[in-house]
Amino acid sequence: MGIKPDYGTLNVKYKGRTIHVRPFPISVDFDTIDKLARNPGVKREMKRVRAPQYIPYKYIGVGVDRIDYTKGILERFRAIDRFLEKYPEYQNNFVFVEAGAPSRTRIPAYMELNEEISKAVDKINWKYMRGYWKPIIYIEGKLGPDRLFALYRTADVCIVSPIQDGMNLVAKEFISANVDCTGALMLSKFAGATEELEDAVIVNPYDVEGFADAIRDTLDMSPKEKRRRMKSLRVHVKRNNVFKWLSDFICEVAKFIS
Template identity: 40%
Template sequence: MRQSSLVVVANRLPLDDNAAPDGACEWRRSPGGLASALHAILQQTPATWIGWDGGIDTAPALPDIGTLRIRPVALSEEELRGYYEGFANSTLWPLYHDAVEQPVFDRGWWETYRDVNRRFAEAAAEVAEPGAAIWVQDYHLQLVPQLLRELRPDVLIGFFLHVPFPPPELFMQLPRRSELLRGMLGADLVGFQRPQAAHNVAQLAVKLFGARTTDDQITLDGRVVRTRAFPISIDVAEMQALAARPDVVGHAEQLRADLGQPRRVLLSVDRLDYTKGIEHRLTAYSELLRDGRVKVRDTVMVQVAVPSRERVDSYRVLRDRIEGEVGRINGEYGRVGEPAIHYLNQSFDRAELAALYQTADVMVVTPLRDGMNLVAKEFVAARAANTGALVLSEFAGAAAELEDAFLVNPHDVDGLKTTLLQAMDADPADLERRMTAMREHLATHDILAWARAYLTALDHTGRLAAGLRR
């Protein structure tokens, strides 16, 4: 068994579901997904990635991706239901997103979640060389840090939470709250998207364990756990290069023509998830059409909803509701050959996304709650001409960085309508000023800067950060 000095542990392997013609593995990319975020820093960095390959009861030997070794972890059908669809996505996900959807508590799910977390921890312990760094990703694997500490006390353990961490009063609803918090605090460094999350964890550590805390560390059982915000970003250079490709520019022009050359194109690209605020957005747009503030003859909305967690009941219900509402709006306000909304429930590759980003006049990113939202950053990176408007939810982590976006409370439908009109009717000089400022921020806060900041904080020698290559 080959061992690595850097091990990444995540729920999914970053692999395309379809093998390449030559049998090689390829990166699986999705809008704003974990694989998209880590693609730039791991494809050329010696490391091992541990995760589920998406199959049932299989853990096939998989070839390397560049210098990245792939180690699959098998899940049974029962484990998929209990660990992934159950505890991770029907208990933790809604609770961590301010209970937008009511979380479900099931004792059987917890037991499966715990058992699967142990298997991931054991796989990481096996492939980590002495003194290695193991970087655990996200809420699916929140018990892994403490399990690793018991299995491999010699390694450095990092944990990064990509989603929000809830306020203490919500987290305290969890029946297994102490085990979950202690699992996370098994890490040497716990990273979050925003400082408030670190503050929430510190409050809970005091309440549940009587720990001593400061702004950036928690002392628990005689050991110091460092906590800090590391806002994640994107591969800015990759998106800029994609957006500049002649075929992508040509595709954007064709998309604009296919849409009927409207005066204004509004675009949203989301996973199909109840946290993304799609229904609130549709309500606001429908009312603008109803009130005559927007006309189908000169404005069109394009809503991309990438399929997500289709086996979970609440997601199937959400899809049906959204499709029904899109049909109602198009039936009421559309014209022959001119729908009010183009709705696409499908995945797009990176080049297609770059073309879509250039097609839009207004990018509408209005989640009810989001750890970061990398789609907003991808849109900004794709706008080389410094044109276009970004309407961004105050409750997305990206709002703390992209302050020149048109910020909005998506729960306030009237406020959302007003903000959409402001963005559509904004002076071009104002839009250029806003976009220039946001692009300048991204230029120095890309995915490589994020990874270097985190790994430098985890390993003060600088060895890990120095090993990152583009």
């Protein structure tokens, strides 16, 4: 095509023109999320989440996604299935809450994906169900802020495992809301956020065995190590928030205009 990239300067030459390519990883409003996560309504919801009649189990995992092939939801469920099979001591002790917001519901491929996800949840739940316990709680639709932040704060692990994603802001939302620094983030190597969030536990969503082992290792992580990692992640996201992203972008554009 006649395109000549210069990896040293991050420029691309095409038809006599020089195109400047720069990375600007988008972020979230850390301070606002942090503040909302401390609301009294969130604290009340946290008590409800941990109540015996809701989630009375030792370990809680959470996933929040738009229903899309790129989000790796089915791959995540396969890893959870293998994790419970390989480490049966976590059966009846671990529950994973997946909040999936439907998208493009009139497109047949997305309708089929939604059905596949529901079937996968049913299959895994029937496989391991004991009494009132089932390993996956699937919430179809968006969660209100109080419940969402309550789940973020009570979760032992948040799993963000896309098979392809430019950034993924759920990872940064979880970090911003994890004000107690008690949770751990598991992040796919195929998410752009991996380039920034070095203290996340990085996984390959296609590697079922490695993914399952990583879930076990993350749940077994010491509170001290979880706190160290989360504090580091929170410092990074707070420093590199959405306002810095906007400022950096405008400043870079201004250089070329001037």
